[in-house]
Amino acid sequence: MAKKKTIRTIPQERTPMREQDPLVRAKNFEEVACGYSLEDALRESERCLMCPDEPCISGCPVGINIPGFIQKIGEKNFRGAYDILTDTNLLPSICGRVCPQENQCEGVCTVGESLEAVAIGRMERFVGDTAIKEGWINIPYIEPNRFRVGIVGSGPAGMACAADMAKAGCDVTVYEAFHQPGGVLRYGIPDFRLPNAVIDAEINNLKQFGVKFECNTLVGRLFTIEQMIEEMGFHAVFVGVGAGYPTMLNIPGDSLNGVLSANELLTRCNLMRARDFPNFDTPLPIGKRVAVVGAGNTAMDAMRVSIRLGAEKVYCIYRRSRTEAPARMEEVHHAEQEGVEFHWLTNPVAVLDDGKGSVRGMRCVRMELGEPDDSGRRRPVAVAGSEFDFETDLIVYAIGTNANPIMGQTSQLKLNKWGYIGADDNLATSVAGVFAGGDIVTGAATVIEAMGAGRKAARSMKAYLGIRDSALPYVSADGTGTLFGIDTRERNFARVRAA
Amino acid sequence: MSNFEIVTREDFSDVTYLLEVHHPLMAKAAKPGQFVIVMLNEQGERIPLTIADFDQKKGTITLVIQAVGKTTKQMQQECQVGTSLYGMVGPMGVPSPISHAKKVLCVGGGLGVAPIFPQARGFKEAGAYVIGVLGFRTKGLVFWEEKFRACCDELILCTNDGSAGLKGMITDGIKLAMAGHPDLEEVVAIGPPVMMKACAEATRAAKIKTMVSVNPIMVDGTGMCGGCRVKVGDEVKFACVDGPDFDGHLVDFDDLMLRLQRYTKDEKAAHERWSESCRMTRQVGASALDALARGSAPQSELLELPDPIEGVKGG
Ligand SMILES: Cc1cc2nc3c(=O)[nH]c(=O)nc-3n(C[C@H](O)[C@H](O)[C@H](O)COP(=O)(O)OP(=O)(O)OC[C@H]3O[C@@H](n4cnc5c(N)ncnc54)[C@H](O)[C@@H]3O)c2cc1C
Ligand SMILES: Cc1cc2nc3c(=O)[nH]c(=O)nc-3n(C[C@H](O)[C@H](O)[C@H](O)COP(=O)(O)OP(=O)(O)OC[C@H]3O[C@@H](n4cnc5c(N)ncnc54)[C@H](O)[C@@H]3O)c2cc1C
Ligand code: SF4
Ligand code: SF4
Ligand code: FES
Numbered sequence: 001m002a003k004k005k006t007i008r009t010i011p012q013e014r015t016p017m018r019e020q021d022p023l024v025r026a027k028n029f030e031e032v033a034c035g036y037s038l039e040d041a042l043r044e045s046e047r048c049l050m051c052p053d054e055p056c057i058s059g060c061p062v063g064i065n066i067p068g069f070i071q072k073i074g075e076k077n078f079r080g081a082y083d084i085l086t087d088t089n090l091l092p093s094i095c096g097r098v099c100p101q102e103n104q105c106e107g108v109c110t111v112g113e114s115l116e117a118v119a120i121g122r123m124e125r126f127v128g129d130t131a132i133k134e135g136w137i138n139i140p141y142i143e144p145n146r147f148r149v150g151i152v153g154s155g156p157a158g159m160a161c162a163a164d165m166a167k168a169g170c171d172v173t174v175y176e177a178f179h180q181p182g183g184v185l186r187y188g189i190p191d192f193r194l195p196n197a198v199i200d201a202e203i204n205n206l207k208q209f210g211v212k213f214e215c216n217t218l219v220g221r222l223f224t225i226e227q228m229i230e231e232m233g234f235h236a237v238f239v240g241v242g243a244g245y246p247t248m249l250n251i252p253g254d255s256l257n258g259v260l261s262a263n264e265l266l267t268r269c270n271l272m273r274a275r276d277f278p279n280f281d282t283p284l285p286i287g288k289r290v291a292v293v294g295a296g297n298t299a300m301d302a303m304r305v306s307i308r309l310g311a312e313k314v315y316c317i318y319r320r321s322r323t324e325a326p327a328r329m330e331e332v333h334h335a336e337q338e339g340v341e342f343h344w345l346t347n348p349v350a351v352l353d354d355g356k357g358s359v360r361g362m363r364c365v366r367m368e369l370g371e372p373d374d375s376g377r378r379r380p381v382a383v384a385g386s387e388f389d390f391e392t393d394l395i396v397y398a399i400g401t402n403a404n405p406i407m408g409q410t411s412q413l414k415l416n417k418w419g420y421i422g423a424d425d426n427l428a429t430s431v432a433g434v435f436a437g438g439d440i441v442t443g444a445a446t447v448i449e450a451m452g453a454g455r456k457a458a459r460s461m462k463a464y465l466g467i468r469d470s471a472l473p474y475v476s477a478d479g480t481g482t483l484f485g486i487d488t489r490e491r492n493f494a495r496v497r498a499a
Numbered sequence: 500m501s502n503f504e505i506v507t508r509e510d511f512s513d514v515t516y517l518l519e520v521h522h523p524l525m526a527k528a529a530k531p532g533q534f535v536i537v538m539l540n541e542q543g544e545r546i547p548l549t550i551a552d553f554d555q556k557k558g559t560i561t562l563v564i565q566a567v568g569k570t571t572k573q574m575q576q577e578c579q580v581g582t583s584l585y586g587m588v589g590p591m592g593v594p595s596p597i598s599h600a601k602k603v604l605c606v607g608g609g610l611g612v613a614p615i616f617p618q619a620r621g622f623k624e625a626g627a628y629v630i631g632v633l634g635f636r637t638k639g640l641v642f643w644e645e646k647f648r649a650c651c652d653e654l655i656l657c658t659n660d661g662s663a664g665l666k667g668m669i670t671d672g673i674k675l676a677m678a679g680h681p682d683l684e685e686v687v688a689i690g691p692p693v694m695m696k697a698c699a700e701a702t703r704a705a706k707i708k709t710m711v712s713v714n715p716i717m718v719d720g721t722g723m724c725g726g727c728r729v730k731v732g733d734e735v736k737f738a739c740v741d742g743p744d745f746d747g748h749l750v751d752f753d754d755l756m757l758r759l760q761r762y763t764k765d766e767k768a769a770h771e772r773w774s775e776s777c778r779m780t781r782q783v784g785a786s787a788l789d790a791l792a793r794g795s796a797p798q799s800e801l802l803e804l805p806d807p808i809e810g811v812k813g814g
Contacts, residue, residue: 177719177720244721
């Protein structure tokens with residue numbers, strides 16, 4: 001038997017990932033992090049201690065069998081690693097790239113207590129990318145049933161729910177308002193973090209499960225959720241329309257030209273390809289000195305996009321300190337490398353006008369950290385008399401989003417007091433047969449949490465429709481053999497919840 | 500996916516044209532005051548256009564478009580019967596509230612004439628006495644007069660040069676209607692922001708409820724980007740999901756007009772580049788055809804167009 005690994009015997013340093021040089025990449029939209037090579041992945045897999053209590057699994061919102069897949073990598077059985085990953089995570093290539101691992105799986109890794117944590121996300125990405133390169137896909141045996149399922153929104157929540165329902169044998173249609181599917185993955189997260197080819201590959205996998213995509217479809221307005229159930233023959237519907245509705249600061253000067261939301265900047269740049277203007281028709285505001293307000297992932301993306309679009313100076317304005325910044329650590333680090341100037345503990349109080357309706361500058365006030373607030377973070381308070389002005393010609397707000405109002409306007413779905421869709425622990429909404437999850441239920445969260453919600457809703461939907469969960473082995477009534485998938489013989493399509 | 504076929508095309512003038520697009524589901528769902536977002540091709544911009552009419556039987560929706568810039572001019576050139584749009588999504592926006600007002604003035608100016616039509620018809624169907632006021636620059640631009648006559652109890656046509664109907668600005672038409680009908684309960688106005696502003700001013704003193712349909716720059720049309728925000732009273736509203744109809748006495752039109760100019764420079768550049776490349780295509784096309792007729796053109800010359808920008812510099 002091989003000697004048991006200990007914290008002393010494993011490679012002490014986390015295997016670095018090759019990256020484009022900051023000076024080069026600041027001028028292109030190619031992916032920043034180049035991914036692990038086979039040797040890198042093998043070396044990093046050695047760092048996992050295979051802890052019997054598997055703390056990392058509980059850190060992952062979908063509970064991936066992390067030591068399991070790392071072990072397969074160590075055995076050079078990459079297909080095996082892929083199979084374990086896709087048991088729980090439909091989108092390993094995406095999550096490996098965008099999960100805030102330091103707060104999730106890697107944040108609780110045992111190795112992380114004394115050394116740098118095992119690079120779980122990077123290995124996950126390696127396996128996912130290998131699968132895309134090799135064309136691997138796990139299509140289970142699918143026993144078609146008579147159910148039709150409608151999915152509203154093609155972000156990670158909708159994609160995950162669609163995949164599970166298709167695997168369970170349902171006829172699944174995904175409706176998307178934009179002309180291309182993917183949700184925030186497509187319109188928000190820029191190519192240098194998540195290339196479109198990766199999203200396309202994952203969507204193609206879904207199509208192979210039989211999932212149909214209908215773009216250019218604004219549900220609620222073209223047809224309502226109720227119509228989907230009553231007239232269009234859907235037996236169940238999942239709503240994953242994301243949050244959207246960007247928050248403005250509500251300070252003087254908000255509506256000046258040159259003030260826009262990060263969503264607008266990113267959508268123009270990523271989805272509408274405005275960075276290729278005029279080959280693509282959509283224009284994009286180009287700033288010389290760009291001030292981005294906020295320090296989440298959206299803010300980092302807006303700053304790094306601005307740098308690539310040729311801004312001379314990019315400032316990050318955030319009212320708390322670096323420790324409280326909600327962005328992935330790696331993104332803050334990358335933004336610093338690419339030349340973003342961070343102004344922590346700084347809060348905007350007014351946008352200054354050039355007299356012709358455009359932005360000339362911004363007035364800010366310095367902050368200091370006071371008592372902890374409800375979120376447990378120390379509340380920033382303004383330092384009296386510390387106002388100062390600086391010059392900027394483009395201001396981007398990345399200070400969060402509110403619930404998109406369309407579902408509330410057009411359906412009977414009960415909303416909570418913040419306007420998000422109300423759902424119970426099983427993600428069932430107030431309308432029978434309608435489930436909801438992702439950002440539109442929780443408010444802005446993460447890709448993997450949205451995906452987890454999509455899968456959870458799929459489980460509830462299967463229960464509602466009377467489909468046995470394909471993860472549970474089913475012993476047929478006459479005791480012969482084991483059946484996976486739906487219970488076709490019993491036809492126990494009993495509704496779990498009364499209509 | 501991109502199967503939004505154009506089934507009818509009509510040209511009202513050399514700047515205004517009508518497209519009827521096949522979309523049975525949307526024809527069923529559309530209500531007065533709503534709009535669509537159209538993409539001509541994969542590289543195209545998303546442009547918002549009001550649903551000017553919808554026909555459930557034929558399964559079509561009608562758009563009336565004024566060629567003002569790159570996209571609308573390119574559509575004017577390329578959208579012929581039998582061709583398809585790359586994308587069309589809608590109906591978007593909150594439908595216009597067709598109130599129970601007994602006497603209503605429906606005002607449409609320029610590109611607002613078509614979109615006011617479904618509202619005029621809606622009010623008529625709701626039993627109101629409908630007075631239409633339509634404003635055009637000149638007689639040659641007038642369209643849909645008959646269509647309006649069919650659903651309006653009275654129609655006042657104004658042209659700036661007096662070549663048809665009343666000579667004067669659209670506000671003159673409004674004043675005339677207000678003078679004749681002191682019992683007006685509601686005014687609905689659609690058109691360029693200056694016109695809607697003037698209209699709101701005309702009714703402010705008399706405190707007649709005045710609804711306008713704002714047209715800020717949009718991207719997604721689903722409430723996600725905030726590009727379409729407008730100031731209404733003390734609040735900031737997103738026109739695509741909170742509107743596009745708002746109380747005209749509360750809308751900050753100056754702010755709206757300023758924000759519409761955000762991309763003027765880029766739009767002009769795109770337009771110039773595009774029309775230059777059109778001109779070059781036509782020229783090269785013509786001379787190459789000539790050459791072909793004389794039997795002297797090698798085939799490859801026909802396929803290679805000079806770069807329009809280079810062309811400008813060289814010539
Ligand atoms: C710029 C940016 C960067 C981010 N970076 C990260 C990151 O690095 N890591 C991370 O974990 N998370 C990140 N997030 C958060 C993460 O992307 C979201 O939490 C996640 O995408 C939410 O998924 P969702 O499926 O709920 O919704 P979305 O991804 O928002 O998808 C919803 C989809 O529904 C469509 N839709 C909306 N209304 C309708 C309708 N009426 N009819 C039809 N379709 C409709 C929308 O067009 C959209 O495509 C980032 C978010 C942003 C904005
Ligand atoms: C809700 C709504 C309904 C509309 N309905 C109609 C309609 O029924 N018929 C019609 O002809 N036009 C309508 N418009 C205006 C139409 O969208 C613009 O004319 C079009 O986007 C211009 O595109 P372009 O590339 O041809 O011109 P550009 O070169 O882009 O711009 C030319 C001019 O149009 C303005 N403009 C540019 N983009 C937009 C935009 N997205 N929205 C509004 N104005 C813009 C610019 O400020 C500029 O002055 C509507 C706009 C909105 C918001
Ligand atoms: S999905 Fe995200 S949290 Fe889960 S193991 Fe992968 S990287 Fe970690
Ligand atoms: S906690 Fe870290 S070392 Fe332990 S099993 Fe998980 S990844 Fe491996
Ligand atoms: S067009 Fe983007 S929010 Fe209205």
